[in-house]
Amino acid sequence: MSDILQALSDYRPYLWEGLQVTLQLSLGGVAVAIVVSVVLGLAAISPLPVLPVVSRVIVEFFRGTSLVVQLFFLYYVLPPLGLDLGPVGAGIVGLGLNYGAYGSEVVRGSLNAVPKGQWETTLALSMSWPLKVRRVVWPQAWALMLPGLNNLTVMLVKGTAVALLLGLHDLTYWADEMRKDPDVGLWTAYGIVFLLYYLIALACSSGLRLLERRAQRRLGLRADVAVTDRATAEAVA
Amino acid sequence: MEFDPNAAFEAVGPLLAAFLQVTLLVTVLGSIIAAALGLVWAIGRRELPRIPGAILAWILDVVRMTPLPLQLLFGMAVVTELDGFRRFGDIEPTTLLTYLGIVVFGIHYSTYMAESYRAGIESIRQGQWEAATALSLPRRRTWRAVIIPQALRATLPSLGNWAIAMFKDTPFLIVITVPEMVSEAERIGGASFKYTETFAVAGLIFLAASYPTAVLMRKLEKKLAY
Amino acid sequence: MPTETAPDPTGAGSSETGPRIVMENVRKQFGKNVVLDDLNFSVDRGERVTLIGPSGSGKTTILRLLMTLEELTGGYIYVDGEPLTHAKRGERRVKLRSGEVSRIRRRIGMVFQQFNLFPNMSVLENITEAPIHVLGRSKDQARADALDLLDQVGLKDRAQAHPTQLSGGQQQRVAIARALAMEPEILLLDEVTSALDPELVGDVLQVLRDVARNTDITMLIVTHEMQFAQDVSHRVLMFDQGHIIEEASPQVMFTAPQHERTQQFLQAVL
Known part of the structure; x- marks a missing residue:
């Protein structure tokens, strides 16, 4: 125990630096991923003719080509073309696009899982598409999508360890140093860092779980473990 | 900057070789380990007494919620610490690290597959357990003959999807210097400055392998659904 | 966009007098399965028509076609003399633009078998949502109207409740209030008591009887409650295999049906 405290005090500035890189990538990545998920997810179910196809192609491309390949593309290929995001920028954009594509599958699935009767009723009440999605369908889908998005958020936080491949000094880097x-x-070095990652993931996950409980309570629903797991596995495949 | 089809074409051979020798090998063996261990964890969580069960659940959570690259580096450090490279002197270090990678991937993804099994087991109606009890089936037999076959049916597509996810994570092997496909692409790209072409080919190989498999899993899921 | 008005089958045009609904050669297929075949009938203003018949005979499909929840395979539907989804252009049958469809659809309301209350809104919000955001009513106005309607269906004290806190019968009464809040000229009732426990059916039917007595809304009713059908409807249509096989006033239909299939059906359900 005293070893751990000693290491913590000796390496505090470095661990702090690593933590900042990890958190920066996590928060930035989640922000980009949320935007991508919502835009691509809504496009996938939009009644306009081309949008669903465009969304499908983008999603399959980012799901299929592996995060590391996409990151290297952003990191090695774009700068000579005049678009230099820097390692942190490349990390945030890469994580956001990749997990955003996964997330859009969860969003799409949840929107489609809202019972057909709800859609039919909005038609019977003459609601426009934006109105019915914003006021009726989305609030219900929201409760359905949170468990899946929770899983993906934890995965994204873990995914920030790709920072290593971009030459960044994140928590994983400092573990090995x-x-x-x-x-x-x-044992002490890795013990500390394993625990730090675990706590970050736990914090994200608990926060989202709180939202989830609230959303479900409001709708009088309960989450189905089997459905969530299946949906997550399908989204990341 | 122009896209050079020749450079792309030349990259296909070495990248495919790395794909078959490392990427595919790690995915297949890693998935088998993950599927087997995952089932053990899932049964353990139901059968173990409260305290050991909770400890197992916590360990699985930690493994599932921490990064693969960290676990790979940790694995490599453990091998070094235990003097593994000298002890297994007749195995090439690269090969040894590939084995290590397979084990780490297998363990990491076993925690995800355990969740899928758990969901599959929970989806089996209580009546099935009760019927087995009414027939006085021993616990072991109940698992083997009644629960696992039904749970597997519900779980199989998810296991397949996790295997695809693992496949796309194989480039993380770079951190322990295993020459899988993307590190090959980085090497070739670095030597010729044809990054665009080599990464494009690497990405396409991933897409070509993962997309049809993912579609297959979706079909399988529809077919297996009761 | 000025549209060439379709040749009006009634000759009445979009006036105040012609029939409210006209079905002309209506055909509906699901894949190869023909559900409605060359169907013709009309419903007058303020008329209440009940559709009866064995399940799968196409009654519900007619309501869903009117609500544009299903697409017509062939034929035409006119509301107040105006084509609903398809119009005749000479010999051609053309689909109307969605803006045109929704303008006419606004006159139609529907109550569903499964209530379909929005679970993310309170009872009051369920009722005020569309009047505020579709009809552009002020919030205060919509609220006052909604409370009025809730009073009519006997649920004024549950305005702030959540749909899941209500019994099925109460939910369905809210759904009726929600449909009425849009002030429809036509109300479609699709087996509104079929999903209810028997002891809850009475209250819902009583609410509908009141609506029938106090308003002149045109109603198309699909129900298995024959006493209710007899009480509220002006006319009953008997469906079998996608065709109307008998049409009569409720008194005649329920006491002296002519067609053999009608006799069998009524014997089975009464």
Whole structure:
């Protein structure tokens, strides 16, 4: 225990730096991913003729080509073309696009899972598409999509460890640096960082769980574990 | 900057070789380990007494919620610490690290597959357990003959989807210097400055392998649904 | 866009006098399965017509076609003399633009078998949502109207309740109030008591009897409650396999049906 406290105090500035990089990528990535999920998810169910197809192609492209390949593309290929996002920018955009594509599958699935009778009723009340989506369908889909988005958020936080491949000094980098210090050692170094990641993921997950409970209570629903798991696995495949 | 089809064409051979030798190997063996371990965890969580069960659940949570690259580096550090490279002196270090990668991927994704199994097991109606009890089936037999076959049916597409997700995570092997496809692409790109072409080919190979499999899983899911 | 008015089958045009609804050669297929075949009938203003018949005979499909929840396979539907979804242009049958469709659809309301209350809104919000955002009513006005309607259906004290806190019968009464809040000229009732426990049916039917007595809304009713049908409707249509096989006043239909299939059907349900 004293080893851990000693290591924590010795490496505090470095761990703080690593934590900042990890959190920056996480928050930035989640923000981009949310926008991408919502835009592509709504496009997928829009009544306009081309949008669903365009959304489908974009989603399949980003789901299919692997996060690391996309990141390297942003990191190596774009700068010579005059678009230099920098490593943090590339990380945020890459994570956001990739997890946003997964997220859009969850959003689309949830919008489609809102019972058909609800859609039919909005028609019987002559509601326009934006009105029915905003006021009736989305609030119900929201409760359905939160469990899946929760899983994806945790995955995105873990995904920030790609920072390593972009030459950034995130938590994972510092775990391996600390390990090399004989005063700290393997178990303490990794023990600390495993715990830090776990706590970040737990914080995100608990926050979203709170939203989820609230949304479900408002609709008088309960989440179905089997459905959530299946939907997540399908989204990331 | 122009897209050079020749450079792309030349990259196909080496990238496919790396794909078959490393990427596919890790995915297939890793999935098998993950599927087997995942089932063990899922049964363990139902059968273990309260405290050990809770400990198992917590460990699985930690493994599931921490990054793969961190776990790969940790695995490599453990092998180094235990002097593994000298002890297995007759195995090439790269090969040894590939094995390590397979084990780490298998363990990491077993925690996801355990969740899928759990969902599959929970979806089985209580009546099935009760019927097995009414027939005085032993617990072991109930699992093997009644629960697992039904749960598997509900779980199989999810397992397949996690395997695809694992497949797309294989480039993380770069952090422990295993020469999988994307690190090959980075190497070739770096040597010729044809990053666009090589990464495009690598991305297309991923897409070509994962998209049809994902479609297949969706079909399978429809077919297996009761 | 000025439209060439379709040749009006009634000759009445979009006036105050012609029939409210006209079905002309209406045909509906799901895949190869023909549900309605060459159907012709009309409903007058203020008339209440009940559709009866065995399940699968096409009654509900007629309501869903009128609500534009299903697309017509062939033929025409006119509301107040105006084509609803398809119009005749000489010999051609053309689909109307969605703006045109929704203008006419606004005169029609529907109550569903499964109530379909919005679970993300309170009872009051369920009723005021469309009047505010579709009809452009002020919030205060919509609220006052909604409370009035809730009073009529006997649920004024549940205005702030959540739909899941209500019994099925109460939910359905809210759904009726919600449909009425849009002040429809035509109200479609699709087996509105079929999903209810027997002891809850009475209150819902009583509300509908009141609506029938106090308004002149044209109603198309699909129901298995024959006593209710007899009480409120001016006319009953018996459906079988996509055709109207008998048409009569309720008194005649329920006491002296002519067609053999009608006799069998009524014997089975009464």
